[in-house]
Amino acid sequence: MDLIEESYSRLFPEKSFNYQTELGYNLRLSDFNANIRLRGQVLSVNLNLQWKDIDEEIKIGLVQSLLNKIFKAKKQTRNIEMYNHFIKNIPSFTPKVKNDPVLEESFIRVNWRFFNNSLEQPNLQWGLAAFHKLASYNFHEDAVTVSSIFKDCKEDILDYLMYHELLHKELQFKHKNGRSAFHTREFREREKQFPGFESIDREIKSVIMKHRSKNNKFFKLNLFSRFNS
Ligand SMILES: [Zn+2]
CATH class of the missing domain: 3.30.2010.10 (Metalloproteases ("zincins"), catalytic domain)
Known part of the structure; x- marks a missing residue:
């Protein structure tokens, strides 16, 4: 499964997906941070390495939050709810x-x-x-x-x-x-x-x-x- 495409299709079910995707994990970002970039038709998402072992459904919520930002949308999904819940609980396991x-x-x-x-x-x-x-x-x-x-x-x-x-x-x-x-x-x-x-x-x-x-x-x-x- 392509995480970015999956996140996009669930967020914008009415739109077709016409992008190339790049998903990267690295340690340059601070704790549990992530960013997104659109260059031409290339949609890249970078996640801090800590995200690697986190549940896919939560990661989809994270990517959807980033997609909301870059496409200036305000959509709410079950995945975004899960992601927000996860983020709020980060302090208890830091x-x-x-x-x-x-x-x-x-x-x-x-x-x-x-x-x-x-x-x-x-x-x-x-x-x-x-x-x-x-x-x-x-x-x-x-x-x-x-x-x-x-x-x-x-x-x-x-x-x-x-x-x-x-x-x-x-x-x-x-x-x-x-x-x-x-x-x-x-x-x-x-x-x-x-x-x-x-x-x-x-x-x-x-x-x-x-x-x-x-x-x-x-x-x-x-x-x-x-x-x-
Ligand atoms: Zn304050």
Whole structure:
């Protein structure tokens, strides 16, 4: 079976398939990533090697998601549902290799306070001393990364950043018309449950200012896009 042709025919049963296909596995892509390219009539899909032993029906869902993108379609299929379900569960089988005592304490506090201790500990790490991207959650790697400018900040500030990222871990992403949404209304409402979040927002701003003047680097402060993910 040609995986790409099969995926296409199930996604667009009304269309005929007039492409040559190239399917490759490699290690250049990061965890569970994949990409698609159309050059002339050649449709190529590259998958991270980790996909090799994954169930074909799930891989068809992955390829169909890529086909949706490249052909600007928004089709939903049973395979795409399976693929999304699989992707959401990746964190539970990702090995935990990165940890840091300060971040771990913050994780434990936030997990108790806001998640009834229901979350599994993700990878935890300090990132570069970045001002734009203060913290992020990568669900392929199940990793929370916090900018090093917060290394000596107050507990509350760190916990607030941790809380935001753990909400991403818990809520994952919502699918709406085939597109992913990260900061949904539900997300924003949950985020406001952090006591004193408004004053913490201001304190975060002052931490950034302090570090900025120390490093004297150009940056643009945009509170609404602080969190890249
Ligand atoms: Zn976010």
